[in-house]
Amino acid sequence: MLNYFEKNLYKELTFAITSFTLAFGIVLKHEDDVRVPIKLGLFIMVLGFVFFISMTKLLHKILLCSSYGLKWVKNLRLSISDCLDITNKLISALQAVLSCIFGFLICAHSCRRNFLTTSHIFSEAYAFFASAYFLYDIWSMFIVYVSKYYDNLKLKTINWTENMDLYNMIPAVENGELKIVESFSIQNQEIPSFLEYIKRNKLMIFHHMFIGGYGLIVISSWRGGLGDCIFSFMYMMEMSTPFVSFRAVLSILKMKESKLYVINGFLMILSFLCFRIIMLPLLMYKYSLVVSLSFYEAITKLPSMCQLSILALFLPQIYWFILMIKIALKMIRPAPQKVEINHNHHHHHAE
Helix, strand or coil: CHHHHHHHHHHHHHHHHHHHHHHHHHEEEEEEEECHHHHHHHHHHHHHHHHHHHHHHHHHHHHCCHHHHHHHCCCCCCCHHHHHHHHHHHHHHHHHHHHHHHHHHHHHHCCCCCCCCCCCCHHHHHHHHHHHHHHHHHHHHHHHHHHHHHHHHHHHCCCCCCCCHHHHHHHEEEEECCCCCCCCCCCCCCCCHHHHHHCCCCCHHHHHHHHHHHHHHHHHHHHCCHHHHHHHHHHHHHHHHHHHHHHHHHHCCCCCCHHHHHHHHHHHHHHHHHHHHHHHHHHHHHHHCCCCCCCCHHHHHHCCHHHHHHHHHHHHHHHHHHHHHHHHHHHCCCCCCCCCCCCHHHHHHCC
């Protein structure tokens, strides 16, 4: 007989597998170069929501409801927000892996044919599926944000002792179900609202809304079936995300001093440079060769909305890359040692 936890675990796993199989099983029945009808696209998006929510709940339950997960959580002294953050990062890495796989499949099909006009059904199908992730992830990140705020307030009001049972630090587990932390106040401090969260994280929210909303509309409607090869590379921009996610997980697990953290950081910067910084200008160069124009002319003759889209996609990448380099340089440079200058007439300052 399965216990309550195992039943719940298999339920989430079944939902995840079924939604993914159904979404792409339907797509595979169509010809490679067929466009995705809007009704089918919206159905794929709904299945995307089911898949990513089910995978999130599955990881929550493994971490917060299984005896093994709770033991691991307790040994590492993780808080509820740590657990939710780890789950959020793992789901982000999962989406990135799927994005790269579909990007590669689209590229293998489209780029060997006509750079501009060859189409593959996966291009639009995965746009609908992935947009569900980007829109859902805004809410998922908000829950992590709220739980961090909650933990910080709770830690201020509770004496943290070695003997304290960590299970009591997990307020969101009820009958094996993870509940969203409700708005409440500790010492008259309100938990931030969703609107406040959006205001404080404008760039990340814009990035998610841009890809999940605007990006979907461009790929499914406005591009007129053109540029599948270019969009396949857009999907492969996610190549750096698993390293970004893994870096965050290692940080939560207090492994910043480990060799693994350094190696992962190097791979993160390298993949980010290749797939998010260098790749877009290279694609534009390839496009300029196809249309027999100079690099500058090819970009300036693009429709203004296309130029704005490239800027909106590219500029945040530059910003994040600069941040990465700054953090990496801080890690490489040793902390400056304080040199004490002992002047003769100030020898009593030697201490």
